[in-house]
Amino acid sequence: MRGFFFEKKYVNIINMSIEYFIVYILIFILGTIAGSFINCLVWRINNKETILGRSYCPKCKHGLGFFDLFPLISFAWLKASCRYCKEKISWQYPLIEILVGLVFVFVYQFTGFDLLSNDFANIKFYELIFRFILSTLLMAAFLYDLKYYIIPDRITFSGIGLMFLWIVSAFFLGYYTEMQMLGFIFSGLGSAFFLFLIWFLSQGKAMGFGDVKLVFLLGLFLGWPLIIPGLFISFFLGALIGVLLIAFKKKKMKSEVPFGPFLIIGTYISLAWGQSILFWYLSFMR
Numbered sequence: 001m002r003g004f005f006f007e008k009k010y011v012n013i014i015n016m017s018i019e020y021f022i023v024y025i026l027i028f029i030l031g032t033i034a035g036s037f038i039n040c041l042v043w044r045i046n047n048k049e050t051i052l053g054r055s056y057c058p059k060c061k062h063g064l065g066f067f068d069l070f071p072l073i074s075f076a077w078l079k080a081s082c083r084y085c086k087e088k089i090s091w092q093y094p095l096i097e098i099l100v101g102l103v104f105v106f107v108y109q110f111t112g113f114d115l116l117s118n119d120f121a122n123i124k125f126y127e128l129i130f131r132f133i134l135s136t137l138l139m140a141a142f143l144y145d146l147k148y149y150i151i152p153d154r155i156t157f158s159g160i161g162l163m164f165l166w167i168v169s170a171f172f173l174g175y176y177t178e179m180q181m182l183g184f185i186f187s188g189l190g191s192a193f194f195l196f197l198i199w200f201l202s203q204g205k206a207m208g209f210g211d212v213k214l215v216f217l218l219g220l221f222l223g224w225p226l227i228i229p230g231l232f233i234s235f236f237l238g239a240l241i242g243v244l245l246i247a248f249k250k251k252k253m254k255s256e257v258p259f260g261p262f263l264i265i266g267t268y269i270s271l272a273w274g275q276s277i278l279f280w281y282l283s284f285m286r
């Protein structure tokens, strides 16, 4: 009996799975911190405030202390209200924190770098960090577009700068070939041109110009050919949800449904399953 429980391989399997579990929890927590930053960023850009500086309650203007800033926990502990004036805090805050936590876990899962490998010289580790930073910007664009029907240039252009930095450094480090690097730039330019045509021909009715700039960033991120299933899924989801909203009379035919969030969802789906979707599609071509 003793031999069974203390056999080395069993102990190892148990330890391994706990370690993996802890890594996922830590990445989720990192994502909730990014989510908390996104809530703050979106509020500050909309209220034309500086990005830096201490957070405060919008109602009573009381500065927030260290214990008011824990993602999710502060919200639950303070029962969804301000510690100082008891003003209700929107459910947007914890929802975005949870969502970004899940996005970080998703990105970790599909980047293919194992933090437990301790192989921090591996370029995949830096790719993971870049993807976490980019995801923070993309989820800020997601929330901003959903709330205010616009994507601030500051968010999109920061993302474009970040992606160029990543693509060029990865090329010089030998991670991407010249063709791959050009593939990223081509897919950015190509998809932006495609959306620009739709924007131009529909005279801005089908989508905003912010979506054209956003898709340039998404093309740089996904590269060629993953941008194709990415766009296809975005248009499909956008049309589906648009029709459902009209059918359930949540939106009128002419009212705006922001397209940016669909582009971002399509991008993540393509990042994970774009390759399989392409193979599946191409199998019908034979």
Ligand SMILES: [Zn+2]
Pocket: 057, 058, 059, 060, 061, 062, 082, 083, 084, 085, 086, 087
């Ligand atoms: Zn307050």
